[in-house]
Amino acid sequence: MKRYFVLLGLAVGVTVIIGVAAIVMLHSEKSVVAAANAAVADEGPMPELGGAVAWLNSTPLSRESLRGKVVLVNFWTYSCINSLRELPYIKSWAAKYKDAGLVVIGVHAPEFGFEKERANVENAVRELKVTFPVPIDSNHRIWQAFRNEYWPADYFIDGKGRVRYYHFGEGEYDKSERVIQELLRENGVTGLDASTVRISVEGAEAPFSDDVRSPETYVGYARAEKFASPGGFARDSVRIYSVPARPSLNQWGLGGSWNVGAESAVLQQAPGKIAFRFHSRDLHMVLAPPNNGKPVRFRVNLDGAAPGEDHGVDSNADGAGEIRQPRMYQLIRQKGGVRDRLFEIEFLDPGAQAFSFTFG
Incomplete structure (x- = not known):
């Protein structure tokens, strides 16, 4: 099991073009949209969500009950700094696109023993103001079904229940949000706000600095x-x-x-x-x-x-x-x-x- 503690990402279905011009273009909104469109490949059916010891903020959800919805499955754990720094974006996307049909599921998969305890997870979810569904995956059943290895990890599923994109680690938030927008449009949603969220936070959730020479x-x-x-x-x-x-x-x-x-x-x-x-x-x-x-x-x-x-x-x-x-x-x-x-x-x-x- 691995954490990403610097800006790292792994995406599927993206053709990488090496060159100064290509790097510069990726900073424009047009090229980010193009990258998102290229990213929505078909990586197979969404794995099942069974095996959680409990669900918070929701009754248990399943692959079948989510059919017709665009779904973001986020693997996190509440003591992980990388998960905490990504969390403001996950919460913002959940709120911004809820009425358009996006369902965010925050699979809490523990690293340390105390993170397996339901009371500790409930307290963290309350203090962090997480309101989307959270399956407590203390036995890593959902983690294993997705063959996941990272905190945080994000899996983007279309309305037909197919995994279309994934991203491991912090960063590339604009690209991830463009993927959400593209999948919602494929699902028939019109009139979306095409902008991407801008986050300003303090404390532990603030973005990491560019001068880190000490590892976890x-x-x-x-x-x-x-x-x-x-x-x-x-x-x-x-x-x-x-x-x-x-x-x-x-x-x-x-x-x-x-x-x-x-x-x-x-x-x-x-x-x-x-x-x-x-x-x-x-x-x-x-x-x-x-x-x-x-x-x-x-x-x-x-x-x-x-x-x-x-x-x-x-x-x-x-x-x-x-x-x-x-x-x-x-x-x-x-x-x-x-x-x-x-x-x-x-x-x-x-x-x-x-x-x-x-x-x-």
């Missing part, structure tokens, strides 16, 4: 890379760790008493620390409180000092914040120039669970 990094030992604490991991057992003295770019380490499992690291005694040398505008972490739900206080530093105006939406200028829910937390949003920085987060209560870092 997992904390659990199954997928961890560049772990630099002396002695390495003690898998599935409690150990006292020390943070590396001078980590290189994208190296990270633990400090204090931790139990590192395959998916996450759990702080056994407070205080405990995680340090990461990174290069990007934004730094996020996927964090969770202990299983008893008790909040965990934390404090973040940049280069040994409080972040000040470079704090994220989930920390203040002093670096203080709390883990109250299992989700992604934006901890740093640099306001000035981007450079290599040493990030440290100190947890002031035991039980904190750390899953991953993402950047933007």
Whole structure:
């Protein structure tokens, strides 16, 4: 399973022409429409939507019940920064084209264990103001039916139930919206607003910056890379760790008493620390409180000092914040120039669970 954390896309049925003139033309509305028209090939029937543990915002939908509708199937998961940055576009398309016959289905396919829990998904859907149908695909049945491998992934289905286009990852939103418009026209819709949506958002949903040199990094030992604490991991057992003295770019380490499992690291005694040398505008972490739900206080530093105006939406200028829910937390949003920085987060209560870092 893969995430796209930079502007990547894969589309079917598009002929790629290499050349300066072609690249320039793709920025015009006319050429985007032409690309959308070329993209609507026939990739076979829409897979079934069975196997979800529950549906939110709708009764269960099926391939047959959707016949005659243009459908966008979006695979997402609520702690994924890539899904969150795409979400404003998905919500805007759902609202703009609902009366024209577009049905958006947001298949919630979890990456981490806590994302399988219905209550957590319900809370995320409510807080993110998602109103379109959301099947909770905790066992990845729909994911497997589509043979999907990515977050986010978008599949565009015509009124006859045929997959006509797909796109993996963030970006190329104008092209995707042109495909929606073309499929609606094929379905007999007239008088569509031919413009494409323009999104202006703040916080974690804001577009990624153009200076990201740090990759998504997992904390659990199954997928961890560049772990630099002396002695390495003690898998599935409690150990006292020390943070590396001078980590290189994208190296990270633990400090204090931790139990590192395959998916996450759990702080056994407070205080405990995680340090990461990174290069990007934004730094996020996927964090969770202990299983008893008790909040965990934390404090973040940049280069040994409080972040000040470079704090994220989930920390203040002093670096203080709390883990109250299992989700992604934006901890740093640099306001000035981007450079290599040493990030440290100190947890002031035991039980904190750390899953991953993402950047933007």
